[in-house]
Amino acid sequence: MRPSGRAPDQMRTISMEAGHTRHAEGSCLISFGDTRVLCTASVETSLPPWLRGKGKGWVTAEYGMLPRATHTRGRREAAGGKQSGRTQEIQRLIGRSLRAVVDMEILGERQITLDCDVIQADGGTRTAAISGAWVALRIAVDGLLREGLIQKDPIRQKVGAVSCGIHGGTAVLDLDYDEDSTAGADGNFVLTEDGNIVEAQVTAEGECYDEEGLLRLLRLARIGCKEIFAAQDKATGR
Amino acid sequence: MRPSGRAPDQMRTISMEAGHTRHAEGSCLISFGDTRVLCTASVETSLPPWLRGKGKGWVTAEYGMLPRATHTRGRREAAGGKQSGRTQEIQRLIGRSLRAVVDMEILGERQITLDCDVIQADGGTRTAAISGAWVALRIAVDGLLREGLIQKDPIRQKVGAVSCGIHGGTAVLDLDYDEDSTAGADGNFVLTEDGNIVEAQVTAEGECYDEEGLLRLLRLARIGCKEIFAAQDKATGR
Amino acid sequence: MRPSGRAPDQMRTISMEAGHTRHAEGSCLISFGDTRVLCTASVETSLPPWLRGKGKGWVTAEYGMLPRATHTRGRREAAGGKQSGRTQEIQRLIGRSLRAVVDMEILGERQITLDCDVIQADGGTRTAAISGAWVALRIAVDGLLREGLIQKDPIRQKVGAVSCGIHGGTAVLDLDYDEDSTAGADGNFVLTEDGNIVEAQVTAEGECYDEEGLLRLLRLARIGCKEIFAAQDKATGR
Amino acid sequence: MRPSGRAPDQMRTISMEAGHTRHAEGSCLISFGDTRVLCTASVETSLPPWLRGKGKGWVTAEYGMLPRATHTRGRREAAGGKQSGRTQEIQRLIGRSLRAVVDMEILGERQITLDCDVIQADGGTRTAAISGAWVALRIAVDGLLREGLIQKDPIRQKVGAVSCGIHGGTAVLDLDYDEDSTAGADGNFVLTEDGNIVEAQVTAEGECYDEEGLLRLLRLARIGCKEIFAAQDKATGR
Amino acid sequence: MRPSGRAPDQMRTISMEAGHTRHAEGSCLISFGDTRVLCTASVETSLPPWLRGKGKGWVTAEYGMLPRATHTRGRREAAGGKQSGRTQEIQRLIGRSLRAVVDMEILGERQITLDCDVIQADGGTRTAAISGAWVALRIAVDGLLREGLIQKDPIRQKVGAVSCGIHGGTAVLDLDYDEDSTAGADGNFVLTEDGNIVEAQVTAEGECYDEEGLLRLLRLARIGCKEIFAAQDKATGR
Amino acid sequence: MRPSGRAPDQMRTISMEAGHTRHAEGSCLISFGDTRVLCTASVETSLPPWLRGKGKGWVTAEYGMLPRATHTRGRREAAGGKQSGRTQEIQRLIGRSLRAVVDMEILGERQITLDCDVIQADGGTRTAAISGAWVALRIAVDGLLREGLIQKDPIRQKVGAVSCGIHGGTAVLDLDYDEDSTAGADGNFVLTEDGNIVEAQVTAEGECYDEEGLLRLLRLARIGCKEIFAAQDKATGR
Helix, strand or coil, X not given: CCCCCCCCCCCCCEEEEECCCCCCCEEEXXXXXXXXXXXXXXXXXXXXXXHCCCXXXXXXXXXXXXXXXCCCCCCCHHHHCCXXXXXXXXXXXXXXXXXCCECHHHHCCCEEEEEEEEEECCCCHHHHHHHHHHHHHHHHHHHHHHCCXXXXXXXXXXXXXXXXXXXXXXXXECCCHHHHCCCCEEEEEEEECCCCEEEEEEEECCCCECHHHHHHHHXXXXXXXXXXXXXXXXXXXX | CXXXXXXXXXXXXXXXXXXXXXXXXXXXXXXXXXXEEEEEEEEECCCCHHHCCCCCCEEEEEEEECCCCCCCCCCCHHHHCCCCHHHHHHHHHHXXXXXXXXXXXXXXXXXXXXXXXXXXXXXXXXXXXXXHHHHHHHHHHHHHHHCCCCCCCCECCCXXXXXXXXXXXXXXXXXXXXXXXXXXXXXEXXXXXXXXXXXXXXXXXXCCECHHHHHHXXXXXXXXXXXXXXXXXXXXXX | CCCCCCCCCCCCCXXXXXXXXXXXXXXXXXXXXXXXXXXEEEEECCCCHHHCCCCCCEEEEEEEXXXXXXXXXXXXXXXXXXXXXXXXXXXXXXXXXXXXXXXXXXXXXXXXXXXXXXXXXXXXXXXXXXXHHHHHHHHHHHHHHHXXXXXXXXXXXXXXXXXXXXXXXXXXXXXXXXXXCCCCEEEEEEEECCCCEEEEEEEECCCCECHHHHHHHHHHHHHHHHHHHHHHHHHCCC | CCCCCCCCCCCCCEEEEECCCCCCCEEEEEEECCEEXXXXXXXXXXXXXXXXXXXXXXXXXEEEECCCCXXXXXXXXXXXXXXXXXXXXXXXXXXXHHHCCECHHHHCCCEEEEEEEEEECCCCHHHHHHHHHHHHHHHHHHHHHHCCCXXXXXXXXXXEEEEEEEECCXXXXXXXXXXXXXXXXXXXXXXXXXXXXXXXXXXXXXXXXXXXXXXXXXXXXXXXXXXXXXXXXHHCCC | CCCCCCCCCCCCCEEEEECCCCCCCEEEEEEXXXXXXXXXXXEECCCCHHHCXXXXXXXXXXXXXXXXXXCCCCCCHHHHCCCCHHHHHHHHHHHHHHHCCECHHHHCCCEEEEEEEEEECCCCHHHHHHHHHHHHHHHHHHHHHXXXXXXXXXXXXXXXXXXXXXXXXXXXXXXXXXXXXXXXXEEEEEEECCCCEEEEEEEECCCCECHHHHHHHHHHHHHHHHHHHHHHHHHCCC | CCCCCCCCCCCCCEEEEECCXXXXXXXXXXXXXXXXXXXXXXXXXXXXXXXXCCCCCEEEEEEEECCCCCCCCCCCHHHHCCCCHHHHHHHHHHHHHHHCCECHHHHCCCEEEEEEEXXXXXXXXXXXXXXXXXHHHHHHXXXXXXXXXXXXXXXXXXXXXXXXXXXXXXXXXXXXXHHHCCCCEEEEEEEECCCCEEEEEEEECCCCECHHHHHHHHHHHHHHHHHHHHHHHHHCCC
């Protein structure tokens, strides 16, 4: 029995509010239950130095958490003077996940930065961030197409992400904070619409897992991502 | 004529959503028009070293802006490794403003940190932050009273803040970004419910101002703060 | 009765030694009583990136305090690895105050940096810094005129600054450390020779103040600045 | 055909030189082909603050790369003033991997830090680091047992790690730099002696992969780790 | 012929103004010609952690240079966020030099920090700093003796320092900036009153030197230090 | 009697393994007894900004110590966020020492960086670093000559370095850690093959030394460097 009363393969309520903020070229406030992440896409024509003049673009991400997004207040990273290892690991993952579905040559010499800021945290912030960032990116790219700045769509397909884990011996989908903090193993899967895997990361927290466990988690992730893809379609009006 | 079409002494629409987030002891999402700031109050029993064992509490604030709260994306301060001078100046002002209406001895040995994070910026973020932080603080202190952790109310009165400036030769209230960036002089007033001044700061941007101008701005600020106090009452259910 | 025995509207002894150091294009060692600040003006042809190629110059300031300028030794900011919020707030104020009286187009594509380093502190370091920095700037600009590097004088008028506060219920001028640390409200006024205001900042430390109080402080500031302007004239030989 | 001429399931030559340095409680210079990592284990009785007084120990890791371990010189992280996101991600993985096989209560109130410094890099530095760090840890723990500082062995079993990836459409084991930089997908597996998984991370670099691909990589990892466990036995004289 | 017209063994004019600042327990503004360094001694009862409870004291130093002490403005170290290698090297040398003549057990559990801040630079700032810091230290220790906080004098003897170098083939004493920047070899000698050496550092800048050269420089340093010791006596009224 | 049983003028066993790593243009693993330093030379065509376009090259050095190179684990400088004063002092010395024997015009517009990383420390790491860095530099320059990138040899002669000190009243050569930590005075000499001095630094740790002491140390250094030069010849096959 899950703390939340959900079935093992049941996602929390997903909501995606596209256009949540006004200045960004794309934005989405995504919720997986009580986890709420604001994702914005900023289109800039300046590229990182190592990419300039190659006729290609770049997609990157930054991640942050408001100090009191969590149960107890955390130190503000800007005040501490650096981003934690966890923050950097997450933002690298978000960037990689989105780049996997974008054709950089079609995007052309521009950079799109996805800022994913956690307003409220209840487990699964990085997977919500990836799923919501895709919506923000989609909206920003639609703008580029509409304005004629690019001719073809550089986004090949949807990408979504969800956490899964082994909790109390059972494989469960979309862990909330209560489950996450007591799970034996927990992982994040980034999947594409066509059923392939962009990234699979499963970590044993308390006890190791076997091949069978890995596959069970992957199958749960497929169920979750189907729901995420549907929500992405709805949010972007497709 | 103001860019927004408002009368010189007209505030933008104020909204305050108390309890916007779930984990903080107090929270308020405040909007002054398109400026939106999330304020949370976190109560902690640990005090800064220089205050320990003196039977008194402390109220402090931190301020941040999401990178794409603004028209063009700004550098994430956590990634840059330090808070800008502007950020530090603002968070010092917020802390001072709230401390002016709190009795630290009644508060007792606990610290309340007000995190003010700008979700969307359109001028006046620091004054919105002060006004919203008071609501978050009020809610957090009400909780302490309700739980019997403190016996008397340490908050002496309401505090509000608003910006005023001289724009196109006219003194105007509650500048939005368009006005702010072209104002001849602009200032922030932090006022208490009983009509006194906590802080007055008026800076000549393009041309200097005289005593008469200073007084005109102060009088506009009184009008604005009256509206803010009413909104604070409504948000905290008083 | 003031701790120093001064009358409420009495400044401490002002002294300004122009040309105190040899390498800077302009320099001034200013004292307000025991407060002593060394101000130097450095003229450079390189501009901050955002100003290049616009035919305009820039005036900026940096502020520092020797670790033992104060009663007890403070941490050296260079060793701590960053400038405090207070330092940044002050140096931003100094820069703004001087820019208010300089025509950047006449100055042309050059930057003048005012370094204000507190040798000894006894209250009012930021206002002494502004007043002394003007002298250093004046001397540096006189050099540019003399060498024919600029044709017209970009300095429109004198600027001076002084602190005022409410101490023991009385409005007093030019607070020393003893008064400053026990004042109910304290403020800094930056005024121009022609009687206008560049910046007014008044903060309630212990108790709030009213409009009448604000005006009384402003009037004291006018008295103090008159004396400062005279000293600036004398120091620059006008 | 692999650039190195190896069969798809063929590891590079593994060598482990236990006791490579003299001061550390345990040390191992591990090579996977041209990749060479020096791992040292330092036993200290001071614990991180959040673990003190709980009767438990801690195992943690730090990772570094000599600036010219790589084909072209990289910036020295100490000179740059911070560890990169990649470095932090790797050292977090090494620590987690070793903690998975250590009983912290048996270890008692002491911390063992594994420093993994890459002397020469040719792909697979993080997996070599985990495999070599286990040897250094084993030696350090043997010392604690020998000196009677702990009574029971806190290490439950061996842990090893190896990279696998899809290169030119084929799943291959233990990628060297040439393969790594052109692989379509690449992953790291941390496995225990008893056949379970501590961590699985597979990232699509160029093209996504499917469930079948994931399983093929896992099976290759099992082959590689068997060889690593044998080398660990030999190096620690078991 | 030296650029300044001095004889090879001729010091610049030395001046030492004891008690230059008011708050420090000891202070001295020292000049070697146009080089001017303000040295203050701060006595504190807190010790660095590794020295606490050992019945001994500590003497340490910090060094800084005002940004425009030099011919062209240098970056403010506090703004840059760190002390340069040069700064750290110098402050370590100053600390070592003074510790060489202080008995830490007699000093007792207190730390004396010598802050040496260069007001104006014209070569030889580090040697002026050492020589002036001794005066500040002497005054601070005299205060401790006078107040009865220590019973015996912990300062064993005077210490002084001077630079020497080979300029245009000739060994010269007390190099100014012009000589320093074109010297073939240049060194700093820290000597005690009784004729011994605390520190000798001689660096070939353009061409190497031999044993004979080293000795010639040392003999010049003895001449210079004799003059410094006399000035120290005079400044401290002995 | 020395702790190691060596005669006062006896070096520890010197070994130099040229070509220890594969990617660097030159490399040398040098040992002075148990002190082991890996030196690599990296040739790059980018120059520091202040040297560009002058037809000259640059030689610089960076120094580091693996955290457990020492008896007890030291903090990793990259994790601490800065290089210590000691590290910076040493790397400046290494760079200066090598530049003393290189003709920068013959080297042409390229920079050679010597990375000296201490694998194991037992006293004398900086002098081993200088001596080994020369070998790495020699190999890198031989490569440039062989590839015809430079026509003439820019290295004028060999440079070596050794520590000497006064231990138990006796002048001794090449101090190991036990001697170093108890020496009365200790110094480092950087000498050239032709018998001249590049750098002499002698510091009194416990008691001051006299001219005679300084000369005795220099003579010991000559003995040590002779042995180092022979080892350099052997390592570079001359």
